[in-house]
Amino acid sequence: MPRAQRRAGARRATQADVARLAGVSSATVSFVLNETSGQSISAETRQRVLNAVAQLDYRPNRTAQGLRTGRTATIGFITQDVDFGAFAGSTIVGAHEAAIRHGSLLLIMNTSRDARFVWASINDLLDRQVDALILAVAGTKRVELPDSVRSVPTVLVNCFASRSSKPAVLPDEVRGGRDVTQVLLDHGHRDIAYLTGVNAAWATRARLRGFRQAIVAAGLDPARQTTLAGNYKVDSGYELTRQLLARKPRPTAVMCGNDRMAVGALVAILEAGLRVPEDISLMGYDDQHGLSSDIHPGLSTVRLPYHAMGRWAAEQIFAGALEELPARTYVPCPLVLRESVAAPSSRLRSA
Numbered sequence: 213m214p215r216a217q218r219r220a221g222a223r224r225a226t227q228a229d230v231a232r233l234a235g236v237s238s239a240t241v242s243f244v245l246n247e248t249s250g251q252s253i254s255a256e257t258r259q260r261v262l263n264a265v266a267q268l269d270y271r272p273n274r275t276a277q278g279l280r281t282g283r284t285a286t287i288g289f290i291t292q293d294v295d296f297g298a299f300a301g302s303t304i305v306g307a308h309e310a311a312i313r314h315g316s317l318l319l320i321m322n323t324s325r326d327a328r329f330v331w332a333s334i335n336d337l338l339d340r341q342v343d344a345l346i347l348a349v350a351g352t353k354r355v356e357l358p359d360s361v362r363s364v365p366t367v368l369v370n371c372f373a374s375r376s377s378k379p380a381v382l383p384d385e386v387r388g389g390r391d392v393t394q395v396l397l398d399h400g401h402r403d404i405a406y407l408t409g410v411n412a413a414w415a416t417r418a419r420l421r422g423f424r425q426a427i428v429a430a431g432l433d434p435a436r437q438t439t440l441a442g443n444y445k446v447d448s449g450y451e452l453t454r455q456l457l458a459r460k461p462r463p464t465a466v467m468c469g470n471d472r473m474a475v476g477a478l479v480a481i482l483e484a485g486l487r488v489p490e491d492i493s494l495m496g497y498d499d500q501h502g503l504s505s506d507i508h509p510g511l512s513t514v515r516l517p518y519h520a521m522g523r524w525a526a527e528q529i530f531a532g533a534l535e536e537l538p539a540r541t542y543v544p545c546p547l548v549l550r551e552s553v554a555a556p557s558s559r560l561r562s563a
Contacts, residue, residue, distance in 0.1 A: 225268035234264040285316040287529060288337030292325045292349045299350040299518050303369055306522030307346055314530045316343070325349075331358045338363065344529045347371065348522070352382060352414045365534050367525040370518075372540060379528065379537040381521045385415050388514045388545035389422025392467055392495050395512065395547065397430050400555045401465040401493060405438040407452045407477065409469030413444075416469060419497065423467065438463060442473050449476025457484050464492065464556035471496035471504045474511055478552075489554035499548050510550030517543040 231238045236257060243251045244261040264270070289307060291300040300322065308318050319342055321333045330347070337345060338360055345361060348369035355371045361378065368380040396404050406423050409416040424434045438456065442448035449468055456463055457480065466481075468474035474496035481492055488494045488509055496504055499515035520543050528534060 225270040227270070229268055230261065230264045230270050233268060234260040236261060284341050284343055286319050286340075286342045287311055287316055287526065288334075288340070288342035288345045289318045289320045290330065290333050290337070290345070290347045291320070291322050292330065299370075299516075300348070302518035303348045303522035306519040306524075307526040308522075310523045310526035310530065314526075316530075318346075327356055330355070334358055335360055346522075346525050346529075348525075352385070354414075365529050365532075367528055367534065369521050369525050377535075377539070379534055379539065379541065381524050381541045381543060383415075383516050383521070384542035384544050385418035386422040386425070387542070388497065389419030390426045391422070391545070391547055392419075392497065392514055393423045393426035395549065395553060396465045396467065396493060396495065397426060399465075399493065399553055402430075402432060402556075403437070403461065403463045404465045404467060405440070405456050405463035406467045407440050407442050407449060407456075407469060407473055409442060409444040409473070411441045416441075419469070442469055444470050444472060446472045446476040446479075449473030450480045451476070453477040453480035454484075457481070457486070462492070465495070465553075466492060467495045468497065470498045471500040471511060471513055474513070475503065475507060478507065478511075489552050491557045493553040493556075495553065504548070505550065509552045512550045512553045513548050514545045515548050517545055 227238050227241050231241045234241065234257075240253060240257065241261055243253060244258050245265070287307070289304060291303070304318065304320060311318055319337060319340065321337065323329045323333045334345065334347070335358065342364065344365040344367075346367050346369060347355065347357075349355065349371040352370050355368065355373050357366075357373050357376050357378065361376070366378045368378055370382060372380040372382065393404065404427075406420070408420055411417075420439065423439075427434045427437055440452045440455065442452050449472065452473075453466060453476065456466065466477050468477055474494055477494060478488060481488055481494070486492055494511065496511045496513035498504070499513045504511040504513045524541070524543065528537060
């Protein structure tokens with residue numbers, strides 16, 4: 213082990229130590245480590261500094277850096293996913309991966325959906341001098357923001373603010389609804405029942421718009437396709453599918469507002485002595501972890517891009533041009549095709 217290398221229990225190396233070992237000034241060390249532009253530092257000098265950093269196991273003092281630069285290398289991340297489920301986890305991972313690449317960390321606060329607590333959390337993070345904010349909610353909706361967010365770069369994930377210029381990133385639910393419908397159309401289905409989620413939800417309306425766009429593009433009349441409103445729960449999918457199966461003729465395919473409703477639909481179809489996909493094709497939405505891929509048959513669905521939205525939000529903050537972004541940016545929802553879709557059954561169509 214080199215004599216200059218820091219031993220266990222020894223004091224923490226300083227920037228001055230790095231400068232002495234590399235034979236340069238402390239300012240040069242700072243320029244190299246901070247990648248300061250406009251400095252004529254040779255490649256050989258830069259390498260000597262980096263070698264000294266590695267030899268001494270030098271780590272910059274973030275607190276001291278923050279005092280000098282007015283930055284803390286920290287992004288405040290607020291989520292309203294109160295059970296800290298798949299939405300929060302995937303979004304945080306995406307944002308954190310981007311933050312790490314840029315030498316920053318996330319300071320995460322998980323709050324309730326009460327606007328008072330959200331505002332208090334935002335102000336608390338601002339009091340802690342975070343460099344930027346990301347606000348993410350489960351269930352796309354409009355949010356209200358305190359005036360204090362004007363002081364830092366802020367990106368909204370899966371939500372939007374009508375009275376704020378803060379950019380938002382949202383799942384492209386219209387395209388998702390259109391893509392799901394197109395899968396069924398491409399398999400030859402022309403009698404498709406759509407069991408939507410809660411009518412008032414932003415995602416429900418957007419997905420339904422995509423469904424109708426695909427139906428019209430196929431030369432079909434949307435009014436002749438059955439749409440029934442549910443509540444995004446298993447029992448809703450079950451009861452609505454029982455209603456569908458009592459009709460003549462039965463639909464050849466069922467689209468569901470989410471994977472939970474699709475599970476309920478699957479139970480109702482099996483109880484009726486029918487098979488998926490041999491008798492009825494079935495599509496979900498969300499690609500819920502531990503559900504859509506674990507049932508039999510595997511559920512064809514659409515994956516909500518939580519990870520991609522979190523990563524995008526953080527990357528835009530580091531790009532430093534939030535004011536140039538549109539009010540809303542839409543991220544595609546990838547199709548996940550499994551075993552629950554097939555061509556229509558002639559036996560079912562004649563039933």
